[in-house]
Every structure is written in C-alpha cells, then in structure tokens.
Amino acid sequence: MQLLKEKILSEGQALSEDILKVDSFLNHQMDPLLMKEIGKEFAKRFEQKEITKVLTIESSGIGPGLMAALELGVPLIFARKRKSLTLTNDLVTASVHSFTKQETNTITVSNKYIEAGDKVLIIDDFLAVGQAARGLVDICSQVGADVVGIGIVIEKAFQSGGKDLREQGFQVESLAEIAELKFGEITFVEEKEGAPINV
Amino acid sequence: MQLLKEKILSEGQALSEDILKVDSFLNHQMDPLLMKEIGKEFAKRFEQKEITKVLTIESSGIGPGLMAALELGVPLIFARKRKSLTLTNDLVTASVHSFTKQETNTITVSNKYIEAGDKVLIIDDFLAVGQAARGLVDICSQVGADVVGIGIVIEKAFQSGGKDLREQGFQVESLAEIAELKFGEITFVEEKEGAPINV
Numbered sequence: 001m002q003l004l005k006e007k008i009l010s011e012g013q014a015l016s017e018d019i020l021k022v023d024s025f026l027n028h029q030m031d032p033l034l035m036k037e038i039g040k041e042f043a044k045r046f047e048q049k050e051i052t053k054v055l056t057i058e059s060s061g062i063g064p065g066l067m068a069a070l071e072l073g074v075p076l077i078f079a080r081k082r083k084s085l086t087l088t089n090d091l092v093t094a095s096v097h098s099f100t101k102q103e104t105n106t107i108t109v110s111n112k113y114i115e116a117g118d119k120v121l122i123i124d125d126f127l128a129v130g131q132a133a134r135g136l137v138d139i140c141s142q143v144g145a146d147v148v149g150i151g152i153v154i155e156k157a158f159q160s161g162g163k164d165l166r167e168q169g170f171q172v173e174s175l176a177e178i179a180e181l182k183f184g185e186i187t188f189v190e191e192k193e194g195a196p197i198n199v
Numbered sequence: 200m201q202l203l204k205e206k207i208l209s210e211g212q213a214l215s216e217d218i219l220k221v222d223s224f225l226n227h228q229m230d231p232l233l234m235k236e237i238g239k240e241f242a243k244r245f246e247q248k249e250i251t252k253v254l255t256i257e258s259s260g261i262g263p264g265l266m267a268a269l270e271l272g273v274p275l276i277f278a279r280k281r282k283s284l285t286l287t288n289d290l291v292t293a294s295v296h297s298f299t300k301q302e303t304n305t306i307t308v309s310n311k312y313i314e315a316g317d318k319v320l321i322i323d324d325f326l327a328v329g330q331a332a333r334g335l336v337d338i339c340s341q342v343g344a345d346v347v348g349i350g351i352v353i354e355k356a357f358q359s360g361g362k363d364l365r366e367q368g369f370q371v372e373s374l375a376e377i378a379e380l381k382f383g384e385i386t387f388v389e390e391k392e393g394a395p396i397n398v
Contacts, residue, residue, distance in 0.1 A: 021285040028286055029276045029312040030261075032269035059257035059277065062229075066262050070231035077228045078258065082280075085299055086220040087227055100284055113228040 001041050001175040005188060007034060008154070014181040018100060018128075018156075026125055026153065027060045038175060039067025042123060042151040045173045046072075049148040051121045053077055053114060055140070057096075057107060057132055060125040064153050068123050077114060079107040079136060092142050096135035100128070107132075109139050116144030127152040127174060130161025137170075154178060157189050200240050200374040204387060206233060207353070213380040217299060217327075217355075225324055225352065226259045237374060238266025241322065241350040244372045245271075248347040250320045252276060252313060254339070256295075256306060256331055259324040263352050267322055276313060278306040278335060291341050295334035299327070306331075308338050315343030326351040326373060329360025336369075353377065356388050 013021040025031040042064070051072050056065035057079040069076035080087055081096075090111045097104045114120060122136045133150055140147045147170060155162050155174035158181075165172050177189035212220040224230040241263070250271050255264035256278045268275035279286055280295075289310045296303045313319060321335045332349055339346045346369060354361050354373035357380075364371050376388035 015285065019284060023283075023285055023309065024312070025274075027283065028279065028309060029274050030265060030268070032265055032273075032275060035265060036269060059261060059279075062258060062261045063265050063275075066229060066231055066234060066265060069229070070235060074231075075228050076231060076262075080227065080258075084222075084226070085218060086214065086222055110222065110227060113223070 001038070003034065003037055004153070004176050007031070008176055008186060012186055014184055014186050016183060017181050020154065020156070020178065020181055020186065022154065026063070030063050035063045035067045038064050038153060039069075039071045041175055042068040042121070042173070043071035046121050046149045046151065046171075049121065049171075050119055051148060052118045053145075054121050054123055055079065055109070055114060055136055056123045057081065057136065061123055064125060064151075065123040068121065068151065072121070075113070077109060079109045079139065081105045081107055084108075092139050094135035094138040094142075096131050098131065107135050107139070111143050114140060114143055114145050118143075118145035119148045120145050122147060122150045123152075124150075125153045127155045127161045127165075127172070128159040130159075130165055133161065133165060137165075149173065151175075156181070200237070202233065202236055203352070203375050206230070207375055207385060211385055213383055213385050215382060216380050219353065219355070219377065219380055219385065221353065225262070229262050234262045234266045237263045237352060238268075238270045240374055241267040241320070241372070242270035245320050245348045245350065245370075248320065248370075249318055250347060251317045252344075253320050253322055254278065254308070254313060254335055255322045256280065256335065260322055263324060263350075264322040267320065267350060271320070274312070276308060278308045278338065280304045280306055283307075291338050293334035293337040293341075295330050297330065306334050306338070310342050313339060313342055313344050317342075317344035318347045319344050321346060321349045322351075323349075324352045326354040326360045326364075326371070327358040329358075329364055332360065332364060348372065350374075355380070 054069040152174040157177040180187040253268040351373040356376040379386040
C-alpha cells in the first residue's frame with residue numbers, strides 16, 4: 001500500500017534491526033485518514049470472504065480494526081490484555097508471548113461475541129513472530145469460529161510469523177512488508193526483490 | 200444522543216449502582232457505525248473550537264477518539280497506560296487512580312505530539328469521578344497545550360467528575376448522562392428531570 005509505505009519512509013524510525021518506531025501515525029499518534037485508507041484496503045482484499053466479525057487486540061490494533069470493520073459493515077471485537085471489571089463471564093483465553101517485550105500476556109475474548117459459525121478477519125498493527133495472531137487464531141478455534149483472513153498493517157518479513165501462518169493455509173495480507181531494518185534504514189520486500197517501491 | 204441512549208437501554212447492563220456494562224458496543228465489541236455517529240456528534244459539538252489534536256487514553260477511548268479526529272481532520276493521540284518499547288523519549292506523565300479497579304496507572308504521552316499552542320479535545324468512553332480526564336488535562340497543562348473541550352460517551356452524572364470539571368470551566372459534552380444505576384435498571388438524566396427520553 002503505497003500511502004502507508006511513504007508514511008513509513010518519511011516518519012518511521014528503525015531503532016534497531018528488530019524495532020520500527022511508527023509512533024507518529026500508528027502506535028501513539030494516529031493519522032485518522034491513513035487509518036481510513038487502511039480499513040478500505042483490508043476490506044478490498046478480503047471482500048470475497050463473507051466476514052462476520054473483525055477481531056483484533058488492544059491497543060494499537062483498534063484503529064485499523066475499527067476502520068476495516070466499518071468498511072465491511074461488521075462489528076469489531078478487541079481482545080483484552082488486561083483484566084476488565086465488566087468482562088467477567090464466558091471468557092475464552094490464550095497466552096501470547098512477546099519476544100521483544102519479554103513478557104507473556106493472557107488475552108481474553110468473550111464467547112458471546114466470537115461464536116461458532118463466525119467468519120473472522122484478524123487484524124493487527126504488526127506481525128513479527130506471529131504470537132499475537134496465533135493467540136487470536138487459538139481463541140477462534142476454541143469457540144469453533146473460522147479464521148478467513150489475517151490483515152496486518154506492517155509485517156516484519158524477516159521474522160517467521162508471516163511465513164508460518166501462510167504455510168498453515170491462512171490468507172495473510174500485509175499492507176507493508178519490511179525486508180530489513182538497520183539503524184536508520186528501512187527496506188521493503190519489493191525493493192529487495194528489485195521491483196520499484198511503488199509497485 | 201438518541202441513538203446511543205437507545206443502544207444503552209437495549210444492550211447495556213447495570214451490574215450494580217456503579218457499574219454499567221456496555222461490552223457489546225463500546226468496551227469489547229465495538230459497533231463501527233455507532234462509533235462513526237459518535238465521532239460526528241463530538242465534531243459538531245466542538246466545531247467552533249479550532250481543535251488541533253484529539254487526546255484519549257487506551258483502550259476504549261480509541262474508537263470514539265479516532266472517529267472524532269477523522270471528522271475534525273486532526274490527529275488522535277492515545278495516552279499509554281502500559282510501557283511501550285518505542286515510547287521512550289520526551290515523555291510527559293500523570294497519575295490516574297481508578298476507584299472501581301482500585302489501581303493507579305501512570306499514563307504517558309510524548310511531548311512531540313501534544314505541544315504548547317495545541318488546542319486539545321479530550322475524549323473518553325466514561326466519566327465518573329473524572330480521574331482519567333484530569334490526568335489528560337494535567338498532561339496538557341504540563342506542556343502548555345490548551346484543553347478546549349472534553350467529550351465523553353457515557354457520563355455517570357451521579358458521580359462528581361462532570362460537575363467538578365464544568366465548575367473548573369471546561370466545556371464537558373456527554374452524549375449520554377446516567378442519573379442512576381440500579382441492578383437491571385438504567386435512568387438517564389433527562390428522564391429524571393421529567394423530560395422525555397428522546398429530547
């Protein structure tokens with residue numbers, strides 16, 4: 001997605017070989033117009049899938065997820081990482097380990113909102129080793145819902161998550177695929193393969 | 200806001216005299232069309248304020264905040280309750296105590312995104328005693344930004360936050376004001392004052 005790649009190049013900061021800072025438009029400050037375009041792009045890529053729910057995880061997935069849900073005309077559900085006072089019954093949980101943060105969270109979804117028969121589009125801001133996506137897939141499989149697609153804003157294609165999930169048969173659509181991060185330098189997958197950035 | 204009140208009456212659950220569960224459209228599952236209408240309503244109520252930034256707090260404020268920011272054509276910033284790997288420099292913090300959860304969080308905003316001269320609209324899902332709103336006001340005042348309004352989806356008008364903030368001179372606009380919660384029963388402010396619910 002050209003608009004997103006331009007934003008990453010102009011405002012993203014590669015802090016190391018692993019960490020891309022996109023706080024100015026995605027993870028702390030959000031650009032609402034970019035979020036709207038991201039929602040439209042996800043809706044276009046999954047429009048044949050008869051999606052009934054969009055599922056994401058708090059907090060940075062909520063913006064892209066909400067805009068995708070709006071375009072698709074279905075509800076958004078955001079999995080909780082923290083305990084909620086009102087989210088107390090009928091809970092489905094999964095463990096999600098973050099390698100970068102070195103912590104494990106239990107994520108929680110109510111089985112009132114993701115059910116057997118649902119066709120679920122999973123949306124998240126980043127895909128690296130794929131722990132968060134796998135946790136959401138796990139929750140869907142526990143309740144018998146069908147994961148019909150995984151939409152990612154930025155995939156760190158140099159990590160294993162995207163490859164693994166595609167090999168398991170999931171349609172993973174990433175709007176920007178990072179081939180390599182070096183301090184101060186961001187390379188997209190298409191560039192590395194020799195195609196121009198605006199393909 | 201009529202659409203919101205109808206949603207609260209049809210899907211909200213008063214769990215006690217303090218706690219209103221609105222997990223089906225605001226705090227866990229989100230209704231994107233309702234969020235869009237909420238964003239429009241906030242934009243309408245604050246359109247004269249020349250807002251430059253919308254500021255909210257993760258996670259449940261992000262949906263209404265993003266839609267308000269989209270309508271107003273300005274960025275959304277969401278304060279972090281949790282530490283972020285990439286949010287490490289130029290931080291402004293405030294303490295927010297939650298009486299219902301009995302916990303104190305340090306909320307964090309980068310002073311790159313809220314600055315002196317900004318005209319800030321604060322958005323949040325709930326207003327009770329007003330700790331979260333006050334934390335966001337505190338952050339704005341630390342950097343010299345001007346809080347020009349506070350938009351709340353659901354105000355628990357039987358608690359002190361709204362009254363206190365209005366007495367301090369803030370324009371607080373709540374789209375639904377709850378006069379009273381009893382187990383299984385929700386009363387809006389207008390009803391209590393004798394006006395019909397659809398005023």
